[in-house]
Amino acid sequence: MGERAIERLEKKRILLLDMYGVIIKESKGYFIPYTFEHFDKNEHDRLTRAFREELLFTKAGNGELSSNEFLSLLGYPNPTETMQDYLTSFLTFDQEFLWFAERNYRQYHYVLLSNDVKEWNKYLLELHGLQKYFKESIISGEIHMRKPENRIFVYTIKHLQCIRQILLVRHTYGSAKGKLLIPGGFCHENELPEEAAVREVLEETRITAEVKRMVGIRCDRKTWYLLFEMDYVDGIPTSDRNENSEVLFCEISNALSRNDCTEITKIALRKILDDSTDYFYSDIDYKTHKGTDYTLYI
Secondary structure (H helix, E strand, O other): OHHHHOOEEOOEEEEEEOOEOOOEOOOOOOHHHHHHHHOOHHHHHHHHHHHHOOOHHHHHHOOOOOHHHHHHHHOOOOHHHHHHHHHHHOOOEOHHHHHHHHHHOOOEEEEEEEOOOHHHHHHHHHHOOOOOOEEEEEEHHHHOOOOOOHHHHHHHHHHOOOOOEEEEEEEOOOOOOOOEEOOOOOOOOOOOHHHHHHHHHHHHHOOEEEEEEEEEEEEOOOOEEEEEEEEEEEOOOOOOOOOEEEEEEEEHHHHHHOOOEOHHHHHHHHHHHOOOOOOOOEOHHHHHHHOOOOEEEO
């Protein structure tokens, strides 16, 4: 999701934040230990089955059960009081978040993206006065999908009406001279491919990025290239005035229609857009385009 730091809504950058581990200090909450502490030991086997086999917590987090239904099935006689007691007394609000939020909320649109029970998230927002900062909340219990599933990020981009963009450079040498393509280069000795990708992007564009996933492999008879999807972190696109003459963020739909964009870049973009594709296959069209000395798995 490299788009998340560069996409804009009403001319502001969007900052996606999780409730747990960011606003609430406990990254995984504390509810399961809380529940075992509140029931006698002779109930623990039943509770273990409820969590591990019946997946009641997961179902509540996916919106299949309301908070009251979930807590009642666990055996709590007063589910609303239990929810309030747990969220108020057993989770730690990070006061430093308020300092950060107040300092930056005029610059960014904060969007809450969190795996949570719908009613719990609403209560936490009200409890800590966070509605001021979060005009948008995307919660697993409301939309019936959860992180780290790729589809929740696709949904987020569409819901926020973000424009998906790709970082491109205009090459100054070789067969791609004058054309736009994704940044890249070769590994140094003892350098891992993902480390080389981060370094090359920074050297060529002054953009700091981090690797998200590998989306393809291109081979010829001398070299192998790994294609990575990367997340934008920081920086302003700037040409190195050596290997490229121009660096720009380009809307993906625009890149796919441009005549000056290389074919391998377009193929990689189509792979990223096809979120149902999980495995690498040899791209026959690319072999036809480049010749039998090249193979692209994507």
